[in-house]
Amino acid sequence: MQPFRVFNGKVNNKATKVFKGEASGICDWDDIKYPSMLTLNRAMFSNYWIEDEIRLNEDLKQYRHALSEDERYVYNVSTGMLTQLDSVANRFNFLLGYYCTDPSVAANIQLIGAFEGLHARSYQYLTATMLDSNEKKQAFNAPKEIPLLVERNQSIFERIQTYVDDPDSLDKMYDALLAYLVLEGIYFTGTFAYFHSLARSNRMIGSNNMINLIKTDETQHSVFYGELMQILMLENPELNTQERLERSLAFIKACVEKEKTWAEFLFKDIETLSLDEYKDYVEYLTNLVCRNSGMPEPYPDNQELKSKWILTYGSKQGTKADFFQTNVINYSHESGDGFDL
Ligand SMILES: [Fe+2]
Numbered sequence: 192m193q194p195f196r197v198f199n200g201k202v203n204n205k206a207t208k209v210f211k212g213e214a215s216g217i218c219d220w221d222d223i224k225y226p227s228m229l230t231l232n233r234a235m236f237s238n239y240w241i242e243d244e245i246r247l248n249e250d251l252k253q254y255r256h257a258l259s260e261d262e263r264y265v266y267n268v269s270t271g272m273l274t275q276l277d278s279v280a281n282r283f284n285f286l287l288g289y290y291c292t293d294p295s296v297a298a299n300i301q302l303i304g305a306f307e308g309l310h311a312r313s314y315q316y317l318t319a320t321m322l323d324s325n326e327k328k329q330a331f332n333a334p335k336e337i338p339l340l341v342e343r344n345q346s347i348f349e350r351i352q353t354y355v356d357d358p359d360s361l362d363k364m365y366d367a368l369l370a371y372l373v374l375e376g377i378y379f380t381g382t383f384a385y386f387h388s389l390a391r392s393n394r395m396i397g398s399n400n401m402i403n404l405i406k407t408d409e410t411q412h413s414v415f416y417g418e419l420m421q422i423l424m425l426e427n428p429e430l431n432t433q434e435r436l437e438r439s440l441a442f443i444k445a446c447v448e449k450e451k452t453w454a455e456f457l458f459k460d461i462e463t464l465s466l467d468e469y470k471d472y473v474e475y476l477t478n479l480v481c482r483n484s485g486m487p488e489p490y491p492d493n494q495e496l497k498s499k500w501i502l503t504y505g506s507k508q509g510t511k512a513d514f515f516q517t518n519v520i521n522y523s524h525e526s527g528d529g530f531d532l
């Protein structure tokens with residue numbers, strides 16, 4: 192099995208195919224098969240951030256004094272679960288990049304992988320700031336201990352593992368990519384709504400600011416992976432069959448049902464987020480994932496976002512501005528009067 196050639200001077204810099212193709216190995220961004228890869232690479236790099244940008248002083252107080260026990264439980268389990276998904280994403284991207292022939296696409300996959308690593312670190316920052324050791328155990332053992340969560344994740348991890356065990360198979364790669372789209376676009380992004388709902392009730396604003404930085408990355412990842420899925424079908428027409436499309440939609444719908452069942456358990460005592468609006472939101476996200484990757488929308492009733500507040504509290508406007516402002520204030524304080532740059 193030959194994953195990729197580091198250098199082949201006899202062929203073009205422009206890859207013939209994204210997977211199982213030929214390319215010289217030289218990443219010349221002016222000579223790539225899919226110019227949108229450069230746009231995406233620039234966009235992702237321009238989003239660079241680190242977790243220390245987010246202040247959690249108020250969150251620290253509110254976690255202890257303004258959240259109910261049920262709300263704390265959901266906060267803990269959600270951060271542990273998100274950490275698990277990001278940990279898987281980090282490794283999955285590594286493998287996919289390794290088998291990618293096109294250096295520009297591989298560069299994007301590797302960058303996404305690196306961001307997933309940063310996301311896992313961000314949840315560590317949230318939990319290390321607020322949770323005591325028992326709460327941390329509750330958070331990070333949740334993906335192993337809560338049967339509904341284990342079951343929800345099982346179907347996507349199984350597909351990803353099947354590909355990891357046989358990375359030469361395009362069939363298995365397709366199945367893993369589909370599972371990964373569910374992981375990113377539905378399981379991940381759906382859970383963020385809980386943090387938006389806390390911010391809507393004027394609590395845990397710092398945590399929600401961090402979630403929104405992560406969410407901006409995830410939105411780009413979804414766009415990238417939707418595009419990659421379409422490229423995969425274009426370059427490998429044998430994958431592009433009606434039968435596969437139907438099977439894919441059935442898989443996605445089954446994943447959505449598992450998410451709804453999980454949500455019924457997780458959010459049952461949460462007042463800031465109703466189950467009906469969460470289920471509508473999950474269907475809306477699923478439509479987005481399908482549209483991005485060239486599939487028909489499975490939930491025509493949820494083409495529009497019904498709970499507009501999710502957008503209001505679920506986008507990063509202001510987060511960065513606050514950070515820069517804070518930085519400027521700190522800087523002038525530290526440098527003192529009369530310091531001449
Ligand atoms: Fe992530």
Ligand SMILES: [Fe+2]
Nearest residue numbers: 280375409412
């Ligand atoms: Fe991601």
